[in-house]
Amino acid sequence: MKITGAQALIKALEMEQVETVFGLPGGCILPAYDPLLDSPIRHILVRHEQGAGHMAEGYAHVTGRPGVVLVTSGPAATNMVTPLMDAYMDSIPMVCITGQVSTSAIGTDAFQECDTVGITRSTTKHNELVMKAQDIPMAVRQAFHIATTGRPGPTLIDVPKDCLTNSMDWHWPTDQEVIDSLPGYRPNTKGHPRMIKEAAKLILASERPIIYAGGGILRARAAEALRELAELCDIHVVTTLMARGAFPDDHPLCLGMPGMHGNATAVTSMQKADLLITLGARFDDRITGKVSAFAPEAKVIHVDIDPAEQGKVRRPDVPIVGDAKYVIVEIIKAIKDLVQGGTVQADTGAWKSRISGWREQFPMSYEPSEPGDALKPQFCLESLRDSAPEGTILVSGVGQHQMWSSQYWKFNEPYTWVNSGGLGTMGFSVPAAIGAKVGCPDRTVWAIDGDGCFQMTAQELVTASVERIPVKVAILNNSYLGMVRQWQEMFYDERYSEVYLSPEVPNFVQWAEAMGCVGIRVDSPEEVQPAIDKANSIDDRPVVVDFRVDAREKVFPMVPAGYANDDLLLPDWQETNRSALR
Amino acid sequence: MTEPHQHHILSVLVQNRPGVLARVAGLFARRGFNIFSLAVAPAEDDGFSRITVVVDVEDTPLEQITKQLFKLIEVVKISELDPRHSVERELLLATVRATPEQRGQVIELVNIFEGKILAVGVEALTVSLDGHPDKLDDFEEMLAGYGIVELQRSGRVALPKLDREARLRAVNSNNKGKAG
Numbered sequence: 001m002k003i004t005g006a007q008a009l010i011k012a013l014e015m016e017q018v019e020t021v022f023g024l025p026g027g028c029i030l031p032a033y034d035p036l037l038d039s040p041i042r043h044i045l046v047r048h049e050q051g052a053g054h055m056a057e058g059y060a061h062v063t064g065r066p067g068v069v070l071v072t073s074g075p076a077a078t079n080m081v082t083p084l085m086d087a088y089m090d091s092i093p094m095v096c097i098t099g100q101v102s103t104s105a106i107g108t109d110a111f112q113e114c115d116t117v118g119i120t121r122s123t124t125k126h127n128e129l130v131m132k133a134q135d136i137p138m139a140v141r142q143a144f145h146i147a148t149t150g151r152p153g154p155t156l157i158d159v160p161k162d163c164l165t166n167s168m169d170w171h172w173p174t175d176q177e178v179i180d181s182l183p184g185y186r187p188n189t190k191g192h193p194r195m196i197k198e199a200a201k202l203i204l205a206s207e208r209p210i211i212y213a214g215g216g217i218l219r220a221r222a223a224e225a226l227r228e229l230a231e232l233c234d235i236h237v238v239t240t241l242m243a244r245g246a247f248p249d250d251h252p253l254c255l256g257m258p259g260m261h262g263n264a265t266a267v268t269s270m271q272k273a274d275l276l277i278t279l280g281a282r283f284d285d286r287i288t289g290k291v292s293a294f295a296p297e298a299k300v301i302h303v304d305i306d307p308a309e310q311g312k313v314r315r316p317d318v319p320i321v322g323d324a325k326y327v328i329v330e331i332i333k334a335i336k337d338l339v340q341g342g343t344v345q346a347d348t349g350a351w352k353s354r355i356s357g358w359r360e361q362f363p364m365s366y367e368p369s370e371p372g373d374a375l376k377p378q379f380c381l382e383s384l385r386d387s388a389p390e391g392t393i394l395v396s397g398v399g400q401h402q403m404w405s406s407q408y409w410k411f412n413e414p415y416t417w418v419n420s421g422g423l424g425t426m427g428f429s430v431p432a433a434i435g436a437k438v439g440c441p442d443r444t445v446w447a448i449d450g451d452g453c454f455q456m457t458a459q460e461l462v463t464a465s466v467e468r469i470p471v472k473v474a475i476l477n478n479s480y481l482g483m484v485r486q487w488q489e490m491f492y493d494e495r496y497s498e499v500y501l502s503p504e505v506p507n508f509v510q511w512a513e514a515m516g517c518v519g520i521r522v523d524s525p526e527e528v529q530p531a532i533d534k535a536n537s538i539d540d541r542p543v544v545v546d547f548r549v550d551a552r553e554k555v556f557p558m559v560p561a562g563y564a565n566d567d568l569l570l571p572d573w574q575e576t577n578r579s580a581l582r
Numbered sequence: 583m584t585e586p587h588q589h590h591i592l593s594v595l596v597q598n599r600p601g602v603l604a605r606v607a608g609l610f611a612r613r614g615f616n617i618f619s620l621a622v623a624p625a626e627d628d629g630f631s632r633i634t635v636v637v638d639v640e641d642t643p644l645e646q647i648t649k650q651l652f653k654l655i656e657v658v659k660i661s662e663l664d665p666r667h668s669v670e671r672e673l674l675l676a677t678v679r680a681t682p683e684q685r686g687q688v689i690e691l692v693n694i695f696e697g698k699i700l701a702v703g704v705e706a707l708t709v710s711l712d713g714h715p716d717k718l719d720d721f722e723e724m725l726a727g728y729g730i731v732e733l734q735r736s737g738r739v740a741l742p743k744l745d746r747e748a749r750l751r752a753v754n755s756n757n758k759g760k761a762g
Contacts, residue, residue: 121605122612126655129600146655184597184658308649 005133006031006164009097010039012140015172018068020044020059020438022052026072027112029099031164036070044438044467049076051431051460053083057092058435061418062393064221066093066147067435073099074112077158078119082425084154085123089422090242091219093152095143096124102162103131116158125153130160133168141178150187151306152219187305191322191330198318199277199301200334204343206275206299208351209235212258212287215242215421216280216304222325223247223414226279229328232335233345236355238266240281242421245411255355256364259287260559261403264362264574267557267565268581269355270295278302280324283313284422285561293564303327361580364407365571366553374550375525377401377476381408384446384474387532392444393418393436397429397453400482403555405448427456433471434464444472444536451477451501451508458511464542465516472535473517473544478551479503486554503548512544521546589618590644591663591670591740594633595625597656605654606633615639615647619672619737630658634739663740673712673736674721675700679729680707688728695721706731 003011009032013021020042025033036043046052049071056067067087071080077098087094101110117129126146130139136159143155173181203209217226223246230237230253237247238258247254258266270276276298281287288294291313302309302316303324310319320327339345366378381404388394394409395418396402402419411417418436420428433447454475464471478485485499512519518538522531522545535543556571570578596602603622610617618636625632637644648660680688688707692699697711711721715738722733 117601118604121601121608182655185655306653308646308653310649312646312649 001170002167003170004031004035004164005136005159005166005168007035008133008136008168008170009140009159009164010035010041011170012137012172013041013068014039015137016140016144017065021068021070022046022055022059022435023070024049024052024072024076026076026099028073028101028161029071029076029097029159029164031161032070032097032099032159043070044434044463044469046431046463047459048457049079050082050427051434051457051463053080053094053096054086054425054428054431054457055435055438055460056094056096057083057087057090057428058395058418058432059439060087060092060094060435061432062415062436063439064415065439066095066144069094069096071096071098072112073101073116074114077114077116080156081119081123082423084120084156086420086423086425086428087154088123088125090420091152091215092154093147094154095140095147096154096156098156098158099164100129100158100160103160104162106160116156120156123154124156125151127156127158129158130163133163133166136163136168137171138173138178138181141173142182145178145182146185150185188307188321189305189323189326191303191320191327193330195318195320196327196330197334199303199320199331200338201343202275202299202301202318203233203235203277203331203335204338204345207346207348208272208274209233209348210255210269210273210276211235211237212240212270212276212278212281213237213243213246214240214279214281215246216324217243217246218414220280220305220324220326222280222328225325225328225332227251229332232332234348234352235277236269236352238262238270239411240284240287240421241406241419243281244406244409244417245414248412249410250412255359257406259284260289260561261407261555261557263364263407264557264568264570264581265355265358267559267568268358270298271565272354272582273298276300278304278316279328280304282309288313289559289563289565293566358581361577362570362574365573367573369525369550375523375528375548377404377478377547377549377553378408379525380474380476380522380528380547380549381405381448383528383532384448385409387529387536388446389444389536392416392446393433393440394446394448395419395429395433395436396448397450398424398426399450399453400478400486400553400555401448401450401453401476403483404476407555426450426453429453430457430471430473431460433473434460434469437464437469437471447471447473449473449475450482451475451479452481454508455501455506458515461512461515461517461542461544468540469542470539471542472538473542475508475544475546476549477508477546478549478553480551482551483555485551489554491560508544508546512542512546515542517542517544519544519546521548523548588638588640589665590637590639591665591668591738592635592637592648592651593661593663593740594635594651594657595659596631596633596654597658598624598629598631599656602631602656603633605656606635606651609650609654610635610637610647613647613650615643619735621737621739623739634737636738661742663742667743668740669743670714670738670740671712672715672718672738673710674718674733675708675710675735676722676725676733677706677708677731678725679705679731681705684728688725691721691724697721
């Protein structure tokens with residue numbers, strides 16, 4: 001059957017079961033937008049390509065299916081660099097299709113030409129410049145295969161205009177043809193049986209074990225397996241920023257987030273552990289603090305599907321390359337076998353009582369505002385949390401509001417937390433929330449944003465209004481680039497350099513309403529609950545709540561960059577108890 | 583040219599596709615490593631090329647670089663060749679200043695090293711030498727005394743030795759299925 005490359009492209013997306021594409025047309029990709037009219041695929045027309053990228057990420061985060069982006073050449077492709085890198089850092093499956101100038105014009109500095117595959121080479125798991133219409137279906141199959149298997153990540157297909165307009169013979173490659181075409185791509189999903197057994201032995205022998213759960217748990221759909229392992233051996237779990245929700249916060253074994261702004265118990269339990277059962281985590285610098293002083297007494301089991309993560313930062317005692325879910329299930333089996341064979345688990349009683357002691361003495365806390373005082377951002381979050389309908393998805397930008405969100409929300413189920421962890425992309429939350437809402441239309445989606453972040457990508461609320469995607473945005477507005485302000489206050493002698501944003505401009509309520517949203521401003525604690533109730537009751541358009549919060553509020557605890565985790569800074573009222581963190 | 587104080591030879595089998603060299607080179611740049619020398623040519627199987635990269639690093643980062651290299655979709659296999667158990671060769675071309683009086687000396691030098699005279703000019707000679715990179719280093723040093731006008735070395739290529747001691751240390755062989 002002869003069809004055009006453009007028809008083949010859209011048909012290939014349908015074959016890959018794509019339901020939604022986020023994009024914006026332009027010259028070179030134009031031919032692909034014509035058959036899209038006749039396709040059941042929903043296209044969300046964004047206002048800026050970066051928005052399309054983050055929407056695709058949000059969609060992928062909550063659905064587990066790859067987010068798909070369709071944009072044109074040149075500036076559209078360069079606008080995609082940030083979301084591609086963001087997805088790469090956080091292992092988010094995403095397929096981006098960019099238009100390119102015709103093959104005969106490549107290299108001539110043609111209008112809207114850029115070296116897309118060159119520019120995105122280090123921001124994608126793989127990318128490909130298609131040179132023939134005939135190659136389009138295979139390129140699409142490879143892109144989806146690579147994006148969704150092994151360690152997930154973004155892929156990009158660059159399609160010249162003439163490849164879209166030329167005709168080709170439709171052929172949908174078989175699985176085997178795809179695999180044969182990629183002889184260098186054989187992700188290992190099954191861990192080494194000997195290493196798995198070794199891990200089981202270490203777990204049973206440990207007196208001070210901690211499960212260090214990372215985003216890989218979510219990518220591998222391994223939350224249930226993780227819970228089974230934790231409960232089987234009664235081991236506490238820390239969930240990294242990327243793994244919030246992978247283990248329920250209301251579970252007695254959940255210690256919450258470790259790291260630079262982790263809670264004191266999570267940080268300290270890793271520091272004092274004799275065994276870190278690392279599952280789909282990568283010893284990021286925001287977790288380890290000063291690496292040489294990180295968890296000095298701990299042996300390390302490291303389960304990761306990416307062999308390059310083994311030993312990259314911390315040399316594991318037991319490296320296991322494989323899919324987290326598969327490996328955890330095998331470890332559980334191995335533990336049960338050992339127990340049946342007479343191995344007795346070491347006594348962890350003393351360890352557990354130390355952990356409970358820390359939890360009692362060092363809860364997450366802030367000083368509530370006195371009547372008449374400025375609103376506390378943590379109070380806004382707690383109120384939002386307590387009023388959130390079941391299954392609410394929380395999406396955050398990057399900065400103080402992100403840390404408070406992770407600290408004060410209760411994530412009791414997986415895939416309810418979306419944020420930009422690795423790249424730390426300000427402006428992530430509004431478009432990512434829109435993508436999440438598209439992926440889970442029946443759930444409430446709250447974006448928690450800062451006033452700095454919001455101003456980077458707010459235009460996508462126009463997309464949300466027009467496309468009828470009723471997300472809710474809570475701006476924790478302190479009129480500052482708050483996290484930078486915090487660092488300048490703490491480490492630069494309160495010399496505030498270029499962090500003050502105007503409290504008057506923009507008028508967020510007017511801006512929201514101009515974009516077709518409902519805008520609400522909140523200045524005092526009494527206004528918080530009514531505003532949240534109103535926002536939660538609106539389901540036919542986006543809502544923006546501008547919470548005017550105390551600019552002096554800082555995120556604690558904190559491990560300053562380059563410091564050892566033992567030296568974490570506690571809020572003033574907990575500092576006096578510091579000696580209890582032993 | 584000085585010998586790297588700790589050189590490692592990586593023999594990288596890749597799918598012969600556009601951009602693959604840029605991917606490999608880009609990865610080295612991105613992770614902050616220097617490529618000491620590089621040679622690329624089609625391998626024994628159609629559709630594949632072999633890249634011989636000499637890198638000058640300590641063991642630990644080398645492990646990381648090979649693992650990162652292996653993540654490139656088009657990289658099929660990586661072998662680290664131990665210099666003690668491999669055959670290494672390189673080609674050197676040089677144009678050397680040689681006045682008619684010096685010409686005889688240069689020719690004698692080339693003969694000692696078993697090189698070749700490729701072209702003779704009034705004031706210069708173009709010579710070639712292939713052999714072990716160490717030998718090329720020595721040759722280059724001797725030529726330098728006469729004045730090297732232009733020099734091009736091919737970068738080393740290497741294969742494991744065939745003798746009993748041969749060790750082809752496949753990097754990551756556990757982590758990926760049989761190379762195609």
